[in-house]
Amino acid sequence: MEALQKCIHAERMIGRIEALAQCSQPGRGVTRLSFTEQSEQAILLVAGWMEEAGMKVRRDAVNNLIGRYEGMDPDAPVLLIGSHLDSVAEAGKYDGILGVIAGIEVVHAIKESGTITKNPIEVIAFCDEEGTRFHTTFLGSRAIAGTLREPDLEAQDHEGITVAQAMRAVGSDPEQYRRAARDPQTILGYLELHIEQGPVLEEMGQSCGVVAGIAGQSRYEFRVEGQAGHAGTVPVRFRRDALAGAAEMIQAVERIALKNESVVATVGKLAVLPGASNVIPGVVEGTLDVRSLQDDVKQSTLLELIEEFRQIAQRRSLACHFRRVMDSPAVACSEPFVLAIETVMEERGMKPLRLVSGAGHDAMAVAAITDIGMIFVRCREGVSHHPDEYASPEDIMEGTTVLMNAVLRLTTYSR
Structure with a gap:
């Protein structure tokens, strides 16, 4: 040796x-x-x-x-x-x-x-x-x-x-x-x-x-749809702001992931459309990445996150769609x-x-x-x-x- x-x-x-x-x-x-x-x-x-x-x-x-x-x-x-x-x-x-x-x-x-x-x-x-x-x-x-x-x-x-x-x-x-x-x-x-x-x-x-x-990994793309509008003329209480909804969803990702030490969850990419400083965001596209060495825990966390996203969207009069990109087991x-x-x-x-x-x-x-x-x-x-x-x-x-x-x-x- x-x-x-x-x-x-x-x-x-x-x-x-x-x-x-x-x-x-x-x-x-x-x-x-x-x-x-x-x-x-x-x-x-x-x-x-x-x-x-x-x-x-x-x-x-x-x-x-x-x-x-x-x-x-x-x-x-x-x-x-x-x-x-x-x-x-x-x-x-x-x-x-x-x-x-x-x-x-x-x-x-x-x-x-x-x-x-x-x-x-x-x-x-x-x-x-x-x-x-x-x-x-x-x-x-x-x-x-x-x-x-x-x-x-x-x-x-x-x-x-x-x-x-x-x-x-x-x-x-x-x-x-x-x-x-x-x-x-x-x-x-x-x-x-x-x-x-x-x-x-x-x-x-x-x-x-x-x-x-x-760890197993599930990767999704999500799309939050609201209504674009003039940033100066639409009162906040009437808005269907896709970015405000996405921000609440991202906070939910952190909160839900903290429930289990074996889970990590990340929103790593966001695109805000139309992307103008004086326009209320009408669409937000993003990615969701969930990982765990325990596949059952990963799956239950993912399902909880998707349901939370949809509840937030419904409460804010938004639409939320998911597309699975990758799902690999631990x-x-x-x-x-x-x-x-x-x-x-x-x-x-x-x-x-x-x-x-x-x-x-x-x-x-x-x-x-x-x-x-x-x-x-x-x-x-x-x-x-x-x-x-x-x-x-x-x-x-x-x-x-x-x-x-x-x-x-x-x-x-x-x-």
């Missing part, structure tokens, strides 16, 4: 993270959307690093980048390590990227130390986890899990370009997307290292934690994988701290076909999806070491 740990180089990982941060649209932070010039630049860099680590590199049918390192038994089930290369708009440097770079570093260390694992290892850099461009999350990981569907390829970006058209632009054939699906019998499991995107590890004073599960990490990570953490003098991920990850999609495990790495002040996102070299080193030791434990035994 010591010889292997000496082969992990934080400086190399930090240099690669910084290099990938340059693969971005101009502007603040990192903006790297799927199937763009910037994502292609990132793929070429990562492919080179995979080859340097001794992996055979390929792209699958949906443009996921995959590096394979053979084990003693090339026919044994493969252990997958992965995360994503795309970002939200004006993101930080570490979200997704850290997991890919750490996976490459683990394989690099195994190669440099002369260690040979029983099982092959594949590092996957998934495309389109965030869904920023097409509003479709987990495109790459769902393709590998075999749960991507043809209508998903017709989703459009703000310029009207479909996923299928964007795939063709980078040399992929969207008609072959089913070929990306993997046979569950050929997979040992999946590991993902990711920044926590929350403040718990920093509060606990610990560099790493093990993820117990990933995913529990596999107990053998959780225990393996906890054992490694205890061996390294850390508490086996179990965390719940409120954010979605590629692991959620991959869980449809295999066991999953996740490691969280502390990030400063819990900030993520922001240019100030930061994980220290020391924490990155520790997280990668935990990942490597977990890989060695899991590949020691066949399923």
Whole structure:
């Protein structure tokens, strides 16, 4: 173990993270959307690093980048390590990227130390986890899990370009997307290292934690309809102000979510129409996001919120409509994988701290076909999806070491 740990180089990982941060649209932070010039630049860099680590590199049918390192038994089930290369708009440097770079570093260390694992290892850099461009999350990981569907390829970006058209632009054939699906019998499991995107590890004073599960998520769009009117001539008592109604609805979201600690609920986007300073808002369009590790609690909270919205609308003589955008169930990490990570953490003098991920990850999609495990790495002040996102070299080193030791434990035994 010591010889292997000496082969992990934080400086190399930090240099690669910084290099990938340059693969971005101009502007603040990192903006790297799927199937763009910037994502292609990132793929070429990562492919080179995979080859340097001794992996055979390929792209699958949906443009996921995959590096394979053979084990003693090339026919044994493969252990997958992965995360994503795309970002939200004006993101930080570490979200997704850290997991890919750490996976490459683990394989690099195994190669440099002369260690040979029983099982092959594949590092996957998934495309389109965030869904920023097409509003479709987990495109790459769902393709590998075999749960991507043809209508998903017709989703459009703000310029009207479909996923299928964007795939063709980078040399992929969207008609072959089913070929990306993997046979569950050929997979040992999946590991993902990711920044926590929350403040718990920093509060606990610990560099790493093990993820117990990933919260289920329901995402809706809502539309509140009232009556636009002159801001100076319509008395307040006669108004059907869509924004005033939406404001009361947003307060209800906070109030209802506070009833249960396992629930988080967010109105993250609002559009006020017609959007003039001297016109009473006639329409408000917004988004509602509800998450919990307990699917029944999530569903009951969602139903309560929808009913509350409708009661507020009725009382104010407004109309309120909902459209479901996404509904994903909670995913529990596999107990053998959780225990393996906890054992490694205890061996390294850390508490086996179990965390719940409120954010979605590629692991959620991959869980449809295999066991999953996740490691969280502390990030400063819990900030993520922001240019100030930061994980220290020391924490990155520790997280990668935990990942490597977990890989060695899991590949020691066949399923």
